Amino acid sequence: xxxxxxxxxxxLIVADWAHRNGYAAVSGWRWDTNRDASWIELYRGTxxxxxxVLLARLGRSAPGAPVLLAWALLLVVVALDxxxxxxxxxxxxxxxxxxxxxxxxxxxxxxxxxxxxGALGALLAALVVLGHRRxxxxxxxxxxxxxxxLGLVVFFAVVVDMVHAAVVSEVPYRVDYLLTAVEAAGETGxxxxxxxxxxxxxxAGLPTREVARAA
Numbered sequence: 001x002x003x004x005x006x007x008x009x010x011x012l013i014v015a016d017w018a019h020r021n022g023y024a025a026v027s028g029w030r031w032d033t034n035r036d037a038s039w040i041e042l043y044r045g046t047x048x049x050x051x052x053v054l055l056a057r058l059g060r061s062a063p064g065a066p067v068l069l070a071w072a073l074l075l076v077v078v079a080l081d082x083x084x085x086x087x088x089x090x091x092x093x094x095x096x097x098x099x100x101x102x103x104x105x106x107x108x109x110x111x112x113x114x115x116x117x118g119a120l121g122a123l124l125a126a127l128v129v130l131g132h133r134r135x136x137x138x139x140x141x142x143x144x145x146x147x148x149x150l151g152l153v154v155f156f157a158v159v160v161d162m163v164h165a166a167v168v169s170e171v172p173y174r175v176d177y178l179l180t181a182v183e184a185a186g187e188t189g190x191x192x193x194x195x196x197x198x199x200x201x202x203x204a205g206l207p208t209r210e211v212a213r214a215a
Contacts, residue, residue: 001199005047005192012040013185020177033184036085040184044191048079051198055146062206064136067143070127075194077124078153081117090116105166117158138206142197149194156186 012033019031030039052075059068081087091112094100100108100115132143164179171179 002192002196005195006189008043009040009185009188009192012043012188013181016040016181016184034180036088037083040188041082044188045079045083047191047195048075048082051195052076052079054198054202058202058206059139062139064134065139065142065206067128067131067135067139070124070131071143071146074124074128074150077120081120087113087116087120105169106162107165110162110165114158114162136206142201142206145197145201146194149190149197152190152193153187156183156190160186 012031015026015031016033019026019028029035030037030042032038033040035041052072055068055075056072059065059072062068088109091114092109094112094115095108100111102108102111128143128147132140135143160179160183164176164183168176168179
């Protein structure tokens with residue numbers, strides 16, 4: 001399953017390259033991986049919503065698993081943000097309202113986006129931590145796996161994105177494109193890994209306590 005999901009991501013990255021090089025078959029703006037609501041963002045959003053639904057169903061049916069409901073909410077918020085540009089809009093509003101500093105090559109918009117995502121992420125993380133503490137050992141084991149997968153998503157979506165934003169005006173187009181491709185491919189690949197974790201756990205159910213302790 002993972003191979004198939006990664007193949008779709010790779011096809012969308014290749015389509016972005018073709019779009020940038022003027023191929024008529026992919027001339028529409030949604031093929032541009034750097035645009036909000038692009039095909040690759042819609043693909044990631046679809047995977048995140050599927051994962052959220054699976055976690056919500058498992059969290060409701062399995063005893064002692066409120067953390068899975070918290071994870072489902074977190075993934076829905078991430079999917080909505082990815083496709084509706086929520087933190088971009090919030091960051092722009094914050095910058096225009098208070099005038100944010102611009103360190104290390106970042107713009108006020110970039111800093112605003114970090115502030116908005118930081119605040120939203122802290123709230124969602126608090127819900128996950130609270131649910132984690134109130135969940136059974138098997139559910140906590142699943143939560144740890146989800147945290148690792150989400151860590152990969154955050155690395156590409158936030159860290160690589162901010163590095164890209166800091167250097168974009170100083171590097172040639174080829175480097176700019178390479179960073180765009182790495183960010184899009186890495187973020188989408190990480191979401192695919194997270195989705196596979198959710199599908200596998202939905203099929204298998206929660207692990208036994210013995211397995212959970214060994215995880």
